[in-house]
Amino acid sequence: MRDTKVDMLHGPLAGKLFWFALPIAASSMLQQLFNAADTAVVGKFADAAALAAVGTNGEIVAFIVSLSAGLAVGTNVLLGMCIGKGEKKDIQGVIQTAMVLALAVGLVGLLLGQVVARPILVLIHTPEEILDLAVQYLRIYCLGYPALLVYDFGSAILRSKGDSRRPFLILTFSGFINVGLNLFFVIVCGLGVAGVAIATDLSTLFSAGMVVWWLIRETDEIRLSVESLCFSGKFVGKIVSIGLPAGLQGAVFCLANIFIQSAVNSFGSIAVAGSAISMNYEYFSYYILSACGQAATTFVSQNYAAGNRQRCRRILVLCLVGSV
DSSP states (O other), rough: OOOOOOOOOSSOOOHHHHHHHHHHHHHHHHHHHOOOOOOOHHHHHHHHHHHHHEEEETTHHHHHHHHHHHHHHHHHHHHHHHHHTOOHHHHHHHHHHHHHHHHHHHHHHHHHHHHHHHHHHHHOOOOHHHHHHHHHHHHHHHTTTTHHHHHHHHHHHHHHHHHHHHHHHHHHHHHHHHHHHHHHIISSSSHHHHHHHHHHHHHHHHHHHHHHHHHOOOOSSSOOGGGGGOOHHHHHOOOOOOOOOHHHHHHHHHHHHHHHHHHOOOOOHEEEHHHHHHHHHHHHHHHHHHHHHHHHHHHHHHHHHHOHHHHHHHHHHHHHHHHH
């Protein structure tokens, strides 16, 4: 495979930032389009109640995804700093620890999701006629949480060396699998809400498997060695101290939308269904800004560690212009 590594420490910046951010934005938009396909399939081939049940979980799922992606930023930044400083001996420790942390947090989230699904949906005033379906969807969705975290952390590892293309390719294949499974489980198997949730979990599992497969096949310092997996408290502390604030920052926006969803739910299942459709497209503009932010985070982490302060300022300006 052609070398996907980007030299973030030398040479022109504008082109590198653009081509690095573009697959990130495209990945998020593609993922959202496939989420829109989820609502389209369940809305057309099930009923309005099923669509509303999936829709009322939209902001809760966005909260989970934002928190997870933010936590993975800690891995991205820490690896970028190791690369920038040339500390190759620490890179393997960060990678092995990050993947173990992803699995551990994912399993905790899986179990927590089974317990809190109903209380959360009751708290946001989910209409009684769709409550059981909404709980069913959220509990099944949470079963795939470990795979989601493995994909997020694995993608963060690839992006730390400037490779945003392969995470995009993974999501592309995963998205088509998701749509195909949606149609199969909903139309052929008649599983409705459960079918959509199962399709999401299986496509996420595929994404996780692909990113792990690529990391195992790496030939440079970011190669994942499954037999050498370890859990270093030193690296865990750094990953969490960087990633948790980043995750909470993104999650606060989703938390506010959860309260808005609570108000929408008070208008009944038809209003919930309508809101679910429109919210799929509201996120598009946000994803462009988010991609510029992720590009800035990755490039700055390497250059800051290498002592290139002036280059860090140029990255900030270029990413701000790109966002505007």
